[in-house]
Amino acid sequence: AQSVAQPEDQVNVAEGNPLTVKCTYSVSGNPYLFWYVQYPNRGLQFLLKYITGDNLVKGSYGFEAEFNKSQTSFHLKKPSALVSDSALYFCAVRALNTGGFKTIFGAGTRLFVKA
Amino acid sequence: KAGVTQTPRYLIKTRGQQVTLSCSPISGHRSVSWYQQTPGQGLQFLFEYFSETQRNKGNFPGRFSGRQFSNSRSEMNVSTLELGDSALYLCASSSETSGSYYEQYFGPGTRLTVT
Numbered sequence: 001a002q003s004v005a006q007p008e009d010q011v012n013v014a015e016g017n018p019l020t021v022k023c024t025y026s027v028s029g030n031p032y033l034f035w036y037v038q039y040p041n042r043g044l045q046f047l048l049k050y051i052t053g054d055n056l057v058k059g060s061y062g063f064e065a066e067f068n069k070s071q072t073s074f075h076l077k078k079p080s081a082l083v084s085d086s087a088l089y090f091c092a093v094r095a096l097n098t099g100g101f102k103t104i105f106g107a108g109t110r111l112f113v114k115a
Numbered sequence: 116k117a118g119v120t121q122t123p124r125y126l127i128k129t130r131g132q133q134v135t136l137s138c139s140p141i142s143g144h145r146s147v148s149w150y151q152q153t154p155g156q157g158l159q160f161l162f163e164y165f166s167e168t169q170r171n172k173g174n175f176p177g178r179f180s181g182r183q184f185s186n187s188r189s190e191m192n193v194s195t196l197e198l199g200d201s202a203l204y205l206c207a208s209s210s211e212t213s214g215s216y217y218e219q220y221f222g223p224g225t226r227l228t229v230t
Contacts, residue, residue, distance in 0.1 A: 034218060034219075036221075041223075042223055042224075043119070043205055043207075043221035043222050043223045043224050044205065044207070044219075044221040045221070046218040046219065046220065049218055090158065100163075100170050100171040101170075101171065102160055102163070102171050102173075103148065103160065103219065104160070105150075105157060105158040105160075106157075107157045108157055108158075
């Protein structure tokens, strides 16, 4: 079965410190991986994606993610967290199933950045 | 370009009623997907439309249906509402013409409350 796991419900980090939000996936075939962020009472916003090529991808707001094929992981990172980064983060994979391609989302990780 | 718009933003219905939600994708986007977001179940895929055809669907009962019009606008309908249908319904559009690696752009959602 194809799935995405975000093992941490919540991540707490101090402003200025690096942050990591973890994501692992299980799909057949090549994975197309995405990160989205959701601010309160808003829809999801696209942050970045990995399709192919360089394992380190850069996205919006200074975020980056590292694709690791052997560990089937796609962790989101940022060198220096801001209070404004506090939000709900979703990892997603675009995978082929019997009906065609479908986006599967992880359960989400809530990031709290403390001043 | 204007973003994805969803109407209405908030809706209160009673059990047994039906509801229709509307989504206007970003201009030029032909793929529209619908998701249900609840605190307990996270983001659940409902269905995806591309060029007026349902391309894929999630594991929801037949009370949930949708359609897409020639201008790519989409509607979803829920009949015989149940308390458990209370959720944030998100619409997302994508510019993909084929393939599966395009990111999705989300609307702000329709908050449905069933009493």
